[in-house]
Amino acid sequence: MIDAHQLEEKIGELLDEFYKRRTDKITGLKLKQTLKRKNPYLYRAIGVQKASEIVEGLLSAYMSSSDEGIFGDAFFEPLAKFVSGGVVSPSEGVDVAIETKTTYRAIAVKSGTSVFNAQSKRRQVDDFKALGNRLRKLQKHFDPIVGYSYGKKKQKNVETAAFRELAGQDFWEEITGDSEFYLKIIRLMKNKPQEHLLSYKQHWDAAVNRFTLEFIKGFCDVEGNIDWEKLVRFNSGRN
Template sequence: MTEFEKNEILKKAKQWFKNTIIKKHIKNMNKLSKENEFNINPFLLTYLSNFLEGDSEPKSIAKALIYPRVLGTSINTSFGTNIQEFTSTALSSLGSAVSGIDIEFIDQIDGKKKYCQLKSGPNTINKDDIKTIIDHFQSVRNLSRTNNLNIGFDDLIVGIIYGEQSELNAHYKKINANHYNVIIGEDFWHRLTGDKDFYFDLIKAINEVAKETNYKKELDKIIIKLSQTNYIKELSKELNT
């Protein structure tokens, strides 16, 4: 991969993060001014509200409900579900026409062609996904034999955008145990680009976009809107009696 191609990936990654992740995150945030967006746990709400703000006033309750969604569930879900778009945007030149394979590339460490299914992080698959991934890989191997191609176990990999080998959950380890390599974080990007520092350059590029983002005022408005709903006001009264 040339220097130009690597820079193009960084440029496209920045655009993808700005136009997809940030926009969808804001859209999801704006939904949170309505109480029906939450599954409220009555056993924990008083505790979380007091833990966060020291009371169970409407605004404190609103914060206890909104913060976990905005800073945790919402953005992590969005990042994970949009990996396919990341593939088609930032890694468009590497896209694969093979069913069950996201990208194809020449491994810059061992020089062999890799057929890669792309995932976001080290905890992003569950037990049911193991069979799906292995079945996809087996189908590719079957197809390769039909077409007289030499695609071995080592040529079929799961590439994970971020994280470290030690963080892989048990489901990814099961895929490794089935002879298919799971390549993660720094190692994945090194093999893809030939640049050992590319993973950190990618993080830096995304952070440059992130530093331009400030939605504190918008978030404060959503918190106030939720705190002013009749449901939250009545809930606060019940919690304080």
């Protein structure tokens, strides 16, 4: 059983890293790179008139998507390694390896349960197979697992599946032996997020101001109206 104080310290350390990465992301973000990936026709169709509205929508959508990946890499994956007693796996497609005298557990840590499409699932199967082939000489039971850090997953055809799928409470209990661990994660965050929010909000507001100024200069007319054709040319024109 992991010491509660050590676990709280680790969770705090991982939250520090998460906020550092998301701050770096929003600080380094470029307006035009982001605009190229958005739908200008949709903004026009829903009646957007303010540059700041487009900018805040861009930032919210981008950071929401980015945060999920950052949190998985900076928080869930290292936490799983820490609490399982495993090591970072050197194998492609596997994040944590837990080896005993009789078993080699290879764990791919994911965030939610909707990460796979058909192609990425096949790639995960291939990665596990390649690792299993390399480990045959050890003569240990090979146990490949995809662990979803939150959510629920009812796996079909468990006996014939290429790997086990465990989600939320089941996943964290599998690697810690503690059925309540998934709740301990949220409890032990305590006030750490609030400690970071003021600094992050300052970076957010600065990005909104920076992007709004750049958008007005680049895509508004002299009266301050959005030049939709100019925006669409930038987004979708050949040149």
